[in-house]
Structures are given as C-alpha cells and as structure tokens.
Amino acid sequence: MATLSILALYRYPVKGFSPERLASVVLETSGYFPGDRLYAVENGDSGFNAHVPRHQPKTKYLMLMRDEALARLRTHYEDATATLHVEAEGERYAAKLDTPDGRRVLEDLMRRLLPASLRGEPRVLEAPPHYRFTDSKIGFVSLINLASVRAIEDLVGAPVDPLRFRGNLLVEGLEPWAELGMSGSVLEAPSGLRLKLTQRTQRCAATNVDPVSGVRDLDIPWTLDARLGHRDCGIYAEVIAGGVLGEGEVLRTVG
Secondary structure, three states: OOEEEEEEEEEOOEOOOOOEEEOEEEEOOOOOOOOOOOEEEEEOOOOOOOOOOOOOOHHHEOOOOOOHHHHHOEEEEEHHHOEEEEEEOOEEEEEEOOOHHHHHHHHHHHHHHOHHHOOOOEEEEEOOOOOOOOOOOOOOEEEEEHHHHHHHHHHHOOOOOHHHHOOOEEEEOOOOOHHHHOOOOEEEOOOOOEEEEEEEEEOOHHHHEOOOOOOEOOOHHHHHHHHHOOOEEEEEEEEEEOEEEEOOOEEEEOO
C-alpha cells in the first residue's frame, strides 16, 4: 500500500497564466479540479464552440509551450467577481472575465505584450459547464510526484521548480517515477474522496520555461527522452468519489 502526502494544491484559472495555491478543495465525482483552466485566450480562430465544446489542442490558445512571456505576468483570479487581476510591466489591470468589456481588457493586454505570438485576434474563452481547457481530454486532476522532479534535477544538473509541470497536486512519499506505473490505482483521502489514476502525463516544452522569470532555460522533455526513453512526469486522475482534499493530508492506495 502506497502512502502519499499532499505538499501543495494548485489551480490555474486561466490557461498558461499564474498558479494559485489553495489550502483545501472540494472535488466532485467526475468533476474537474475546482477553478482550474476556466478560461483560455484563443490565438486566432480556434473553432471552439461553447455550445458544443470539443477538446482542442493547446496550440489553439496562448500557452507557455510557445509563449513564455506569459510567465512574467502575475495574476490572481477572484471567484466571487470573476475578475482576473494582472500585474504586467509594473502596471496593474483588472479584467472582469464575465463581461465583454472585462474580457477586452485582457485581450488588449495580450495584443500589447505578445504581438509576435498572435496568429489572429486574441479572444478570451470561458469554459461551459462540464468542460475545461485542459491539455488532455482526461485531465480532470493532475498529480506531480516531487521525487520525480528531484530526479529530473539530477538529470539536467540544475534546480527544477515543480511549478514548471503545472500540476494540481504536488505529492511526497513515492519513489522517483513510481507514479508512471500506477495507472488504475485508486487513492483515498480521509474525507472519503477517491481518485483513480488514469494516464501518465507527457511533458512538453512548457516545462522548459522558468515559472518566475519566464526564461526558457532548460530542455526537460528532450533530456527525459534521451536519458529515460520517455517524456513523462506525473499522472492524471479521475474523481470517482467526491470529497474534501486539504494540504498536508494523506492519500492511501486502496485498489
């Protein structure tokens, strides 16, 4: 039986933008991580239809894999007012993302800060119910094994911030890379919450970007491929029984 400790919980309200640390969350059966990937900024016409949402590749949106300048923004999302607070180049902005005028604030900022990245008009998209702008169709909750991150540090010969992997749950207690062989396992929290681990997470060039400086200073996917024969770190999970999950709590395998 494996035992994992939750070191930290994070959400990413806008795809490609700042992480937000949470003390605890309530996860619903078959639901997404609360407040995660609620919005994305379309990079030219993506074909996304909010009435009939279908998963789109992340290349349709502004994202860190290609647009590292996003990491230099400091953002915070206020749930009660649907307002994204942005600090950029010493200026502060408030974009109320549930209104056309508020979305234009963020769209105008993207035009000014990332003109070379845009393939067309940037447009803020809001996820309809039961949909999120995740990289994977099954990316309900993502788990990062911190022992694997430390193993990557040894491979690249440099410190690696776990936030490069943009996961929801940062966990301790596993051996390096153990998560990659745990597909099908079920983790249970004290509240009765159950997570079924589903699919290991293939990493992209977004992990090469320092999440604080926005500098593209490492080559993690290539290093993993060259040294280990894969580009995976972390694993996705599905919520099969809802409940509360808090920082510092323990998850145990039950199946």
